[in-house]
Amino acid sequence: MPEITHNFDKTLRVAMVAGEASGDQLGAQLMEAMIRRYPRIEFFGIGGPHMEARGLRSMVPQEKLAVRGYVEVLKHLPELLRIRNELRVSLIKSRPDVFVGIDAPDFNLPLEAKLKQAGIPTVHYVSPSVWAWRPERIQRIARAVSKVLCLFPMEPPLYVKAGVPVSYVGHPLASEIPLATDKEAMREQLALPKNAPIFALLPGSRMSELDYMAPIYIETAKLLLKKFPEAQFIVPLATRATRDRFDAILTRMKAWELPIRKLFGHAQMAIIASDVVLVTSGTATLEVALCKRPMVISYKLSTLTYWLVKHKLRLPYVGLPNILCERAVVPELLQKNARPEKLANELERIYHDKDYQEELSVLFDELQLRLRMDTSEQAAADVLQVAL
Numbered sequence: 001m002p003e004i005t006h007n008f009d010k011t012l013r014v015a016m017v018a019g020e021a022s023g024d025q026l027g028a029q030l031m032e033a034m035i036r037r038y039p040r041i042e043f044f045g046i047g048g049p050h051m052e053a054r055g056l057r058s059m060v061p062q063e064k065l066a067v068r069g070y071v072e073v074l075k076h077l078p079e080l081l082r083i084r085n086e087l088r089v090s091l092i093k094s095r096p097d098v099f100v101g102i103d104a105p106d107f108n109l110p111l112e113a114k115l116k117q118a119g120i121p122t123v124h125y126v127s128p129s130v131w132a133w134r135p136e137r138i139q140r141i142a143r144a145v146s147k148v149l150c151l152f153p154m155e156p157p158l159y160v161k162a163g164v165p166v167s168y169v170g171h172p173l174a175s176e177i178p179l180a181t182d183k184e185a186m187r188e189q190l191a192l193p194k195n196a197p198i199f200a201l202l203p204g205s206r207m208s209e210l211d212y213m214a215p216i217y218i219e220t221a222k223l224l225l226k227k228f229p230e231a232q233f234i235v236p237l238a239t240r241a242t243r244d245r246f247d248a249i250l251t252r253m254k255a256w257e258l259p260i261r262k263l264f265g266h267a268q269m270a271i272i273a274s275d276v277v278l279v280t281s282g283t284a285t286l287e288v289a290l291c292k293r294p295m296v297i298s299y300k301l302s303t304l305t306y307w308l309v310k311h312k313l314r315l316p317y318v319g320l321p322n323i324l325c326e327r328a329v330v331p332e333l334l335q336k337n338a339r340p341e342k343l344a345n346e347l348e349r350i351y352h353d354k355d356y357q358e359e360l361s362v363l364f365d366e367l368q369l370r371l372r373m374d375t376s377e378q379a380a381a382d383v384l385q386v387a388l
Helices: 021-037 049-053 070-094 105-117 137-144 156-162 172-176 183-189 207-227 240-252 267-273 283-290 303-310 320-325 340-352 354-371 375-387
Strands: 012-018 041-046 098-102 122-125 147-150 166-168 198-202 232-237 260-264 276-280 295-299 332-334
Touching (some): 012 105, 012 375, 021 041, 021 049, 021 172, 098 375, 122 375, 147 156, 147 375, 166 375, 172 283, 183 267, 207 295, 207 340, 232 267, 240 260, 260 267, 267 283, 283 320
Parallel strands (some): 012 098, 122 147, 147 166, 232 260
16 A cells, blocks of 8 residues: 555545546546545545445436537536536535546536636546547636646647646556456356357447447347357446446347346456457447457447537547557447448457457557556545645
């Protein structure tokens, strides 16, 4: 255990907001690292089950913030604005020692700006993708934060140039996931057949992602089962709410006959046990890469949202493995190409291409070594420095 670097009698009050499952995991790890350095901390704000398990008093269910896309956000905008306004009033009144916004920039940055204006130090953990789209956001970020914590090495120079205090902390998954993973051992642990084709389906951690992607993935599984009669499918679902929604979609599609194994969380276990992964674009794509598994990345938005996003993109890729490797190393089937027939064909091709799988594993090893740092400890030191 790292040495505790502070021995103050004061109880530190830390407000945090994490808007989705990946932020909940980051927040939980950050909380643990902060407590190791400064044991007397009270955490409150908005978080998911991992943060709550480590002592966060969540004022609102995290699922209410997990909404994606312009059109989808508009449907929930009144409630989101109400939640953010009530949280702002509460935090300015209670005056925490520091506010940490974890990802969710559209929710957190305006809140951080108001808190900073009120004299409350603010840290934004996970830089928005200013290197991929809407680079003008850096000026907005500068007005909102006391410091930005970046997960990727190409990000800090952009903030330094704009005069924004910044720290590169690496990506926690790169240290958390071992360099070598054991497919056979994981299958044994999950009581899965040793030699059957196994596909992990990761339809997303948000309700709106499930609504778009789960039906497509289920249809893809039906097609794969025709190609691979012994195939099995693993679907990790981050929360009880997403598991219930997935079950409802299975029922609606009359797909209960599919050999699907659902896991409550445990995405890494599902990935490691699989031969190939079908994954919705987002942090999960990096998790698949670090587990050294081949993948097909897919994503689908409403037509209007997709049109708006597409015209702001600065890069030709949306998947983190392709962005970080600066070339198309894994296929991306998006929007009109996110069709079960195309997805099943690509997954079948990758399953049979062992040479490609080997090349990809070597490439992902190199990527993991570039991202490896003691992320949570570095982030904790930065947050405490701002707070104290």
